[in-house]
């Protein structure tokens with residue numbers, strides 16, 4: 010599974026990081042999110058799917 | 073107004089979020105919106121649209137160039153009225169900071185302030201926040217009685233907000249009164265004159281703070297604003313005072329409201345309270361988000377349509393007013409199964425308590441952190457608290473903030489851990505100054521060292 014955060018949509022709500030702290034990192038400056046890696050490790054897939062479902066801006070895509 | 077213009081304004085509802093009945097009828101009215109008209113027209117307050125569905129709010133967030141937050145207080149642009157419907161009488165002549173601005177101006181403020189308010193920036197303050205919370209509890213812990221609003225939830229956010237701004241901590245009471253009473257006091261109340269006076273004193277002190285940090289720079293949000301430029305020019309003092317007042321308004325009353333409601337709910341559901349305390353490692357984050365969803369302290373924001381357009385299947389005309397109800401969208405059954413139930417572990421909680429889009433509450437990380445620290449200390453030091461339903465006072469109306477004025481409670485008394493509030497604030501002021509705690513995260517990475 011691959012994951013992407015749309016930087017135009019992400020507004021730094023930080024819910025993705027709460028749900029999958031190993032898969033996302035937040036900018037120190039404004040809290041906006043980027044995936045730690047494009048490819049999601051298998052043991053983090055469930056957490057990343059939950060992050061997708063928790064993002065208020067619907068900024069995260071998995072494919 | 074042409075018939076054609078009237079025809080597009082449907083479906084029609086009567087929506088008056090400032091009416092005292094709205095508080096009691098909130099769930100029923102919200103269900104009505106979700107069942108038939110998540111986007112409707114109401115004739116109240118000069119006529120405005122009401123968006124209550126999650127899908128509709130997302131559509132508006134994504135159509136941001138077509139909507140304006142501008143509050144044109146001096147009639148220099150298009151006369152738009154900002155984010156309150158109706159525009160308030162109090163504070164007339166002052167823009168509500170960057171929340172009543174559009175990009176690129178709004179962006180410049182956010183860029184200046186973000187490094188003070190990001191998750192990493194706020195995490196550095198946790199020992200400071202803990203110290204204030206402990207001092208508040210120490211004042212009451214031996215008596216076994218506390219008013220969670222007056223003695224805790226008013227104080228911690230106020231002191232912390234002032235610390236971040238670079239305003240002396242001992243001034244918290246000067247700011248506390250207008251920040252809360254300014255919201256809950258209705259215009260016809262006999263208290264209004266006093267509240268307006270307190271509000272004026274607060275604005276005066278904000279202005280004085282700006283002058284002080286210009287003459288003698290000291291770190292903090294006030295300094296960030298005093299130094300900022302937009303296209304090489306400093307914003308007007310009026311706009312800067314408005315921005316600082318927005319940070320006060322955002323930092324004080326909302327977190328108090330969230331904390332009080334959550335504590336009241338936990339007192340009513342002691343088994344859930346004990347579970348939250350036991351399973352805090354996994355439950356504290358989702359429970360916080362669930363309280364944010366369920367209680368949504370800031371229930372919505374207004375916008376003005378900036379050009380004729382179609383959004384979410386409706387036709388809008390330039391100048392239309394629009395109310396984005398974060399609170400009602402947070403009960404949208406299409407996104408939140410069983411929306412009127414509190415589920416501390418709720419999955420997929422994409423709530424809109426902090427808004428959506430570019431105006432996402434800039435203090436969201438402050439609110440979450442301060443709330444969590446206060447809650448944990450209460451769970452640790454007064455785990456068997458029982459709120460007194462007879463003494464709880466909710467805001468009469470929830471049009472601006474869904475807040476509480478008082479929440480008395482009793483608990484098994486315990487020992488003090490340190491000195492009281494006044495002495496703690498003196499110590500913390502010294503630490504703030506010595507360690508430069510109010511510097512942005514770009515300058516200081518280290519956590520506050522209290523002991």
Ligand code: SF4
Nearest residue numbers: 019020022023025064
């Ligand atoms: S939850 Fe969504 S908006 Fe928030 S930081 Fe993550 S990707 Fe960005």
